Amino acid sequence: MARLDWIQKELKNLKEAGLYNNIRTLGSPQGAWLEVDGRKVLNFCSNNYLGLANDPRMVAAAQDALKRYGVGPGAVRSIAGTMDIHTELEKRVAAFKQAEAAITFQSGFCANLGTIQALVGKRDVIFSDELNHASIIDGCRLSGATIVRYEHCNPASLEQVIKENEGTYEKAMIITDGVFSMDGDIAPLDKLYEIAQAHDIILMVDDAHGEGVLGKSGRGIVDHFNLHGKVDIEIGTFSKAFGVVGGVVSGNAVIIEWLKQRGRPFLFSSAVTPPDVAACIAAIDILESSTELVDRLWENGRYFKAGLKDMGFDIGFSETPITPVMLGEAPLAQQFSRELFENGIFGTSIGYPTVPKGKARIRVMISAAHSRDDLDDGLDAFEKVGKKLGVI
Incomplete structure (x- = not known):
């Protein structure tokens, strides 16, 4: 069909530029090791930070909820989809976060879309960190508000653009990621x-x-x-460290009440399934009972980053267990990823538009589920591939 020829051309261009996303298929639960495209490999690219995605306690909680509540809620939250387990999760999150209240959404992406649109509009302005996540960017665009970007993690730049735009808006909102997922640095929230x-x-x-x-x-x-009690809105997701799926907004009780009236994903998309909600509650139970998994995550992250740095890899300026292995151009990053896979390591390449052109990388996601042997195996593979491709 001629009307779709442009898509074929664009796909061809992506492949030639090394930007085509080859999606691999998992045949096992999340964990330190995965079955990927029929092969057992060491996993270094999932967001399963604490190894909870296949934790027996999480699975048991989901199974119990499945028996009690069924598969799905059958409606949006505002009509007939709010079950007592939803409100229990929201109370637990608010208490865990020490916030006034919380509201859950179907995903972190939906939480950003619903919150931003509900709070600002065409006569307003958003001051947004230039490296904010795509879900924030899309939420800002859909709101219709004027978007003013400030330099990444630069309070002085934020102060400057606020002064430059004084008197041009009715309401304003500052939005930032907390931990930036591609570089692993932390916003100066204070x-x-x-x-x-x-x-x-x-x-x-x-x-x-x-x-x-x-x-x-x-x-x-x-x-x-x-x-x-000082940050008005804290967006969260249950799909990463919590190992499940869903989004959450915690913070000021008045804002939470407003989102229940005007948060579009909350109003117009079915509620999160009961088994997922139960697993999220189980995750909070686990985190409140012990710091073991969080401590292990950080210990693993420090160990792996030190190993890569000693070999001569450029690992950026990460302040968290997220470990970007900077490679520059997308074709090299894709080749590096393929070589890792051949050596039993699942490490996906990240290129434009997820990161700026010229800053392609392998983003290593360390987990509490990794053993010291796993980390050593990973370091050996990175050294082998890095030397083969002339990176180190």
Whole structure:
């Protein structure tokens, strides 16, 4: 069909530029080791930070909920889809985060889309970190608000653009990721809070990669900076360290109440399934009972990063267990990923548009599920491939 020829051309261009996304298929549960395309490989690219995705306690909680509540909720939350297990999770999250209230969504992506659109519109402005996640970018665009970007993790730049735009808007909101997923650095949330207070601006942080990682027992970036009750909106996801699926917004009770009235994914898409909700509650139980998994995650991350650095790899400026192995051009990153796979390591290449052109990488996602032998096997493979391709 001629009308679709342009798609074929674009796909061809992606392949030639080394930007085509070859999606591998898993045939096993998440964990330190996976069956990928029929082969057993060591997993270094899942967001399963704490190894909870296949934890027996999580599986048992989901099975019990399945027997009690069935497979799905059968409706959106605002009509007939709110079950007592949903409200229990929201109360537990609020208590865990030490926030006034919480509301859950179908995903972290939906949580960002629903929250931003509900709070700002065409006469308003959003001050957004230039490296914010795609879900924040899309939420900002859909809101219709003016988007003003400030330099990455730079409070002085934020202060400057706020002053430059004074008097041009009705409402304003500052939005930042907490932990930036591609580089592993942490937003200076304490400094951003001071600026938000000084200018009376709503402050929102997306803590998708901070939950289960930062703060006491993985409570996240707000806990990390001791900003309880000060950050208006904290977006979260259950799909990473929690090992399940779903999104959550915690923070100011008035904002949470408003989202129940105007958060579009909450109003127009079916509620999260009961087994998923039960597993999320089980994850909170696990985190509240012990810091063991969070401690192991950080220990593994420090060990692996030190090994790569000693070999001569460029691992950027990560402050978390996220470990970017910087390679530059997308074709090299894809070749590096293929060579790793041939050596029994699952490490996906990341290129444009996920990261800027010229900053392609293998983003290594360390997990508490990895043993020291796993990490050593991974380091051996990276050294072998790195030398073969002339990276080190």
